[in-house]
Amino acid sequence: MSIRKLKSKKYGYIYQVDMRYKDPYGVTQRHTKSGFRTKKEARNYEASIIEKSNAKVLIPESRKRTLNDVFDEYVEIEGKIKWAPATLYYYIKTHQTYVKGNFGNVPIESVSYVSLQAHINELSQRYNYPTVKNIKKVYSVIFKHGVRAGYISINPVPNILLPNKPEKKEGVEIISDDDLKRLIEEIIKASPNRCFAKKAQYKYKSYGIALLIGRYTGLRISEVMALKKEDFDLERNQLTIRRRIEHAGLKRKEIYLTERLKTKSSKARVEICSILSEYLKSWFVENPYDFVICDEHGDFISPVNFQERIRDTAKKLDIKFHYHMLRHTYATELMVAGVNPIVVRDLLRHSTVNTTWNVYTHPSRDDQRKVLDDLYDDNVEFMDNDMKIRF
Template sequence: MSIFKRKRKTQKNGYAYEVQIYYKVKGVTKRYTKGGFKTKKEAQEHEAMTLEQIRNEGKPDIKRTITLNQVYEEFMELGAVDYQPTTIANTKKYYRKFKDELGKMDIREIDYQTLQEWFNARSDDGIGTNENAKKAISRIFRFAIKCGYITSNPCAYVTCVGIERHEDRGQTLSREDFIRLTSTLNEYVQGDGGRKTDEFTMKSYAIAVSIGYYTGARVSEVLALEKSDIDLDRGTISFNKKLQYVGLKQKQYYTSEKMKTKGSRSTIPLASELADILAEWFTVNPYAVICCNSNGGYIDPNSMQTIIKKIAKEMGITFYFHMLRHTMATNLYNNGVDIKTAMEILRHANASTTLEVYSHISEAHKREALNGIFEKNHVKSTLSSESAPSKPN
């Protein structure tokens, strides 16, 4: 059987038909798929036509019109296995941004100019949104190349524009603010400020922030940590899994050993201050998961970050969890830690990533230093001009 009925939310009746045909070219088995047929009859007619093409020409006519939406459907069925669940969830999310315009076009007709004009028309959107939409489109194009529909990916040349609506991603959390913030989270009282989160969970939040501050780990890595990942005797912390939560209900959260990069899976030294914090926490927390709620369940990263961000704002502190990773990188740079050591601590896949981060930090420091010099000179110049005696007439 080569015709299948698939659930499709994009169809009014909730499903569509798909044709699948296997054929051989020089002894190599190939697979032909095409979906989106509204009726079984349409699918059967296309199947008959394609089989006739294979009999006459040895292969189906891949020059047929195939829209970006159709390739997306094939990608979600066949190509999604190459990506992490979080990436696929984001692809689904941002697909809604372009399915009604670009999605209806033949994928072969979507060139650099078409894409750039489409993104330029969205200059009033957040640049983060546009960049994520570009990533989603690019994944579909890379899949289309594998399928032989196209030969190149025009997304590589596209420049995203848009409004920067989020915090400066180069910000860091000072040690003073880190201590103030974690102390406030630890001293939380049930019902304080109208918040419903219990004291144990708030303390878990403080531990999560501490781990992020002392290791630079990503939030999904921190919330997946278990006590067995900490070796207090040897002074090490192992990152070997991440929390999968995007697109899931909290009770469905689970940990996956599929990390962001190969370098993400690593054991690094445990800072002595963090070791002391964790040793004390382990006497309070009876559960295997280090940062968990009062029932021992996984914490919702989004809820945690929203609550911490609100508390931090009340204290005059800017906070988002990923800034802890940048804070660690900045602390390493400021203390003269070499690239190779920094790469291992930050668990980058390769040294070029660390070098890029260091270069960014270096440029920012140069800019601050330069601006500082001119600001001081400007003040001196202004004071000099104000205090200088006026010339006689």
């Protein structure tokens, strides 16, 4: 008999469905589910399983897997293949910090839309919007994998709303050349009281070159840190991007090179400006190593240490700055100058022009006003002659 009556401390009695059925491949499977308050509920559930079996529908397995179990399985089966190490590290870190010790212990089959939405609402009271958005991404991969693996039949995440969504900011954050000049001049200074000041100054000059490369190429920091002299053709003003460093969650000695870039289009040859070429010609005379950005021994520079010095220096100078602003500045300057978006896409190595268009076509109000003034400047004469419109 597939329906059993069981004792329950809370309700006195509950009913359990324990049945065997044929899956879509003709293999006999066992399916068990408890907790029904009445025998009628259990019979209705049993009938739904029989109906799905007859329709050759894959029935979720009842294995009491928690969200943590499913996430760990996702990492091993899909994550390590699908994601770059840095992206996978981001998912694992978010899971460990915000999911594992809390909601992660709940069996995945018992999570409903209502309980998950209530959980997200509660998180929104404690964390800011970007953090909760990242947590939702982790739940998304968990439930998608749960559906694919047959542990659940419905994914509630697409219906989950994120409370307290901030208003969309106009445009992107950029840095002026004056502020960048001040930042670089301060960064390359080595304290005269510091031991090994000469070696430190070499490293800090390397920091300054990294900022200039970001400013005049829009390269990501992991790409800049992996550049070698052989990647540049300074006579033709060309640069080939072919690798980046993998550093997420790694100590400095564990950092390594990888040719797996963000997208296929990230690996490319691009043109660079003469200004950057001149800076690099001077730097290559002083730098005896193969890597363009390195410490006094020619070793990798940790992006963490690099960004800490940048952050501290920017704070000291009261300049709002993070490294990715250089990419925004480069792209925005090209778009404002009227460069064809296809050219901008190629220089930034975006996968599609839509990315370029959606991110960097948000000029400021001053830019909008200037365009209108320039466009209708010739109409002033029209308004001053005898044909002036009178209302």
